[in-house]
Amino acid sequence: MENEPLLPPGETLPSMPSPKQQSWGVVISIVIIVMMIVVGAFYSWGKRISQEQVPAESIAQ
Numbered sequence: 001m002e003n004e005p006l007l008p009p010g011e012t013l014p015s016m017p018s019p020k021q022q023s024w025g026v027v028i029s030i031v032i033i034v035m036m037i038v039v040g041a042f043y044s045w046g047k048r049i050s051q052e053q054v055p056a057e058s059i060a061q
Contacts, residue, residue: 017025
């Protein structure tokens, strides 16, 4: 019972990705993470700028 295959008969295990495919996966992951950090930084920066402008407008009135 322990030696039964987990795959249906006739199917083989998927092959390991080549090193070239693995390196592209790493590069794409790093690019996505960096883009998320950049978007978060711009969001935070925009929020800080909007908070700084509100008191200046209330003083001018």
